Amino acid sequence: MDDELILLNPGPACTSRRVKDAMLRGDLCHREPEFGELLAGLRADLPRALELDGHEALLVTGSGTAAMEMAVISSVREGRSILVVDNGVYGDRLLKIARANGITAHAVRPEAPDGDELTRWTTPIDPEAVRAALAAHPDVDAVAVVHHETTTGMINPIREIGAVVAESDAVLVIDAISGTGNEDQSLGEVGADIVCGTANKGLHGLPGVAFILCSDKGIERIQDVPARSLYLNAASYLKGQRDGNVPFTPAVQVCYSLDEALREYFEAGGFQARTKLYRERAALVRSGFERLGLEILVRPGARSNSVTMLHLPDAVPYDRLHDRLKERGYVIYAGQGALSSRFFRICTMGEIPWHRLERLEEALGESIHP
Numbered sequence: 353m354d355d356e357l358i359l360l361n362p363g364p365a366c367t368s369r370r371v372k373d374a375m376l377r378g379d380l381c382h383r384e385p386e387f388g389e390l391l392a393g394l395r396a397d398l399p400r401a402l403e404l405d406g407h408e409a410l411l412v413t414g415s416g417t418a419a420m421e422m423a424v425i426s427s428v429r430e431g432r433s434i435l436v437v438d439n440g441v442y443g444d445r446l447l448k449i450a451r452a453n454g455i456t457a458h459a460v461r462p463e464a465p466d467g468d469e470l471t472r473w474t475t476p477i478d479p480e481a482v483r484a485a486l487a488a489h490p491d492v493d494a495v496a497v498v499h500h501e502t503t504t505g506m507i508n509p510i511r512e513i514g515a516v517v518a519e520s521d522a523v524l525v526i527d528a529i530s531g532t533g534n535e536d537q538s539l540g541e542v543g544a545d546i547v548c549g550t551a552n553k554g555l556h557g558l559p560g561v562a563f564i565l566c567s568d569k570g571i572e573r574i575q576d577v578p579a580r581s582l583y584l585n586a587a588s589y590l591k592g593q594r595d596g597n598v599p600f601t602p603a604v605q606v607c608y609s610l611d612e613a614l615r616e617y618f619e620a621g622g623f624q625a626r627t628k629l630y631r632e633r634a635a636l637v638r639s640g641f642e643r644l645g646l647e648i649l650v651r652p653g654a655r656s657n658s659v660t661m662l663h664l665p666d667a668v669p670y671d672r673l674h675d676r677l678k679e680r681g682y683v684i685y686a687g688q689g690a691l692s693s694r695f696f697r698i699c700t701m702g703e704i705p706w707h708r709l710e711r712l713e714e715a716l717g718e719s720i721h722p
């Protein structure tokens with residue numbers, strides 16, 4: 353095996369030497385003008401990286417969930433509610449965030465016989481169900497949906513949902529965290545008002561910094577919402593970051609690394625090139641899964657390009673498969689919740705040398721049939 357362990361989990365993802373070395377640019381006080389320049393560069397680069405020119409970026413030190421929580425609590429006005437698409441762990445998390453913060457939340461879920469979780473988690477939401485839920489709850493102020501449900505590697509139809517939401521006054525909040533830079537999101541055409549992203553998945557930065565990208569309507573909304581949290585109040589980040597600073601001590605070195613990751617991203621051809629790479633990776637590893645007889649859970653047409661959920665082969669417990677693959681240089685990822693005993697995930701996010709993906713089939717074969 354090559355020296356480096358390849359992470360095939362959905363973040364934190366492997367990073368390049370340049371990105372890791374950027375951590376060593378030095379110590380910097382975030383009240384100095386140099387940090388203001390770094391922040392201004394990131395705020396300009398992030399919308400451009402996701403082809404969302406015109407959106408304004410707010411960075412927060414924290415994991416992706418910090419961006420989700422900031423988006424949810426900053427998008428619903430007093431006395432109004434949020435409609436959440438719930439067809440996976442992260443949709444469920446959006447709901448939990450709203451409720452934990454005292455915001456009335458309605459869930460819209462795919463139809464599933466007897467509430468079967470597997471069906472619910474592998475069925476993209478029908479935009480007509482969103483339309484019906486909006487009609488049933490006229491007080492909805494924001495609609496939140498996860499684009500790429502990392503739970504199963506399933507894509508929700510955000511463009512169609514965007515068209516439905518555009519017929520109302522609600523703002524559209526998209527959790528684009530596991531698709532940031534790597535999935536074909538066309539966010540510019542979706543009408544997304546608040547987009548949540550993170551440094552360490554498709555952008556190949558390090559974990560510790562997340563962000564929201566806001567349209568003009570999104571900016572208006574966050575200024576019109578009561579402060580429900582001290583740390584995650586988007587309006588105070590907006591005020592501070594427009595003046596070149598941040599309200600709390602930022603993860604300066606992680607910001608350096610994100611800056612370097614974005615340089616690499618643009619040098620390599622930006623969004624179009626990164627999403628093409630992920631499509632090619634998906635095609636490569638999935639042809640190997642097919643030869644090995646490994647069945648993919650999500651139907652074609654609803655699959656992401658970065659996460660593949662596979663049925664565990666008969667008589668191969670997950671832990672054994674995990675350990676055998678780790679000996680061969682690959683870290684795979686378990687299924688979540690009810691899916692953990694029957695399925696596993698292989699994620700092709702981050703800096704992964706192509707030849708290591710080519711060798712994955714052999715390593716998997718040896719691990720399944722020793």
Ligand SMILES: Cc1ncc(COP(=O)(O)O)c(C=O)c1O
Nearest residue numbers: 415416417442500502527529530
């Ligand atoms: C779709 C999605 N949303 C949110 C998150 C939460 O991110 P974090 O674990 O960085 O808080 C994840 C993490 O994998 C995710 O995949």
